[in-house]
Amino acid sequence: MPATTKMTSRELGLVLAQQLLDVDDLHYGLWEPDLELSLGNLVRAQQRYTDMLLEQVESLLSERPAPRILDVGCGTGHLLQLLIERGYQVDAVNPSAHLNTLVRERLAALPHNTTTLYETGFESLPCRRCQHQYELLLFSESFQYIPLSDIFAMAPELLRSGGRMVICDFFKTDAHCDGGAGDRSFSGGHLLAEFYRCVEQSSFRISHDEDLTAKVSPNIALLDEWLTRRLVPALSSVDEYLLAAWPRLTRFVKWVSRHKLARARYKYLSGHRSQAVFEKYKSYRLLVLDLE
Numbered sequence: 001m002p003a004t005t006k007m008t009s010r011e012l013g014l015v016l017a018q019q020l021l022d023v024d025d026l027h028y029g030l031w032e033p034d035l036e037l038s039l040g041n042l043v044r045a046q047q048r049y050t051d052m053l054l055e056q057v058e059s060l061l062s063e064r065p066a067p068r069i070l071d072v073g074c075g076t077g078h079l080l081q082l083l084i085e086r087g088y089q090v091d092a093v094n095p096s097a098h099l100n101t102l103v104r105e106r107l108a109a110l111p112h113n114t115t116t117l118y119e120t121g122f123e124s125l126p127c128r129r130c131q132h133q134y135e136l137l138l139f140s141e142s143f144q145y146i147p148l149s150d151i152f153a154m155a156p157e158l159l160r161s162g163g164r165m166v167i168c169d170f171f172k173t174d175a176h177c178d179g180g181a182g183d184r185s186f187s188g189g190h191l192l193a194e195f196y197r198c199v200e201q202s203s204f205r206i207s208h209d210e211d212l213t214a215k216v217s218p219n220i221a222l223l224d225e226w227l228t229r230r231l232v233p234a235l236s237s238v239d240e241y242l243l244a245a246w247p248r249l250t251r252f253v254k255w256v257s258r259h260k261l262a263r264a265r266y267k268y269l270s271g272h273r274s275q276a277v278f279e280k281y282k283s284y285r286l287l288v289l290d291l292e
């Protein structure tokens with residue numbers, strides 16, 4: 001997937017989240033029991049997740065000399081920066097033109113870094129240049145965007161002998177497509193069962209598999225409240241204004257976009273986007289896969 005200037009709706013979601021919430025990280029964060037669920041604590045929850053990942057990376061790489069990491073889907077580049085500051089050599093691959101502007105700004109402010117930012121999707125990495133370059137492929141909430149077949153075909157080519165993949169992301173549970181209320185409220189994620197099948201058929205074995213769903217799902221409740229209490233009233237005011245100022249044009253645009261609007265209404269406003277629904281249909285996992 002080469003970088004394009006045309007944004008997909010999923011990328012728009014990420015960009016809006018980053019801009020509206022003014023956050024450095026695009027992951028859910030870890031809501032441990034001692035952390036009160038509030039928008040003010042979102043950055044703290046995200047920092048706990050980042051610390052957990054950094055700890056994981058450090059313990060996996062402690063015995064490898066001059067390890068090299070590929071941060072797959074590096075978002076705004078925050079984790080990338082922290083890894084560089086800890087002395088790792090890190091490259092990154094990211095297809096979002098908007099996010100890559102932020103990543104380039106970050107890298108420019110870091111003296112002496114040797115990072116290559118591949119401004120494309122993981123699937124389109126230049127294989128020859130990247131062949132057997134990395135000790136670790138890090139997927140922080142980016143795994144779901146990349147076809148499993150591409151990941152399992154390419155990862156052994158990118159990794160050095162004894163290399164690893166660290167994956168932190170959500171997957172679809174067996175309840176997926178059961179037709180229950182809210183089944184389609186959260187898109188994204190590979191089927192967990194299919195992922196395990198792919199691992200079995202690959203040259204990787206799972207050395208760590210932790211279910212973090214209960215620590216991540218409070219974020220859903222938080223964002224849902226923000227969406228219904230803040231964003232929806234704000235958008236309704238804009239809608240009201242546009243209808244008064246340009247009634248025909250506004251009605252026409254709404255008619256043309258009616259299918260997209262209906263999908264968005266179902267997804268965000270039907271009341272199904274709850275923590276319980278997320279926990280039923282998604283499993284959020286921290287996984288370490290070792291190349292055999």
Ligand SMILES: C[S@@+](CC[C@H](N)C(=O)[O-])C[C@H]1O[C@@H](n2cnc3c(N)ncnc32)[C@H](O)[C@@H]1O
Nearest residue numbers: 025026027073074075096121122140141142145
């Ligand atoms: C939810 S964000 C996570 C960002 C960051 N890793 C973090 O933890 O904050 C997903 C990231 O994956 C990137 N992405 C989407 N499709 C991708 C692909 N095919 N290959 C690599 N990265 C991709 C997005 O541009 C975005 O930066």
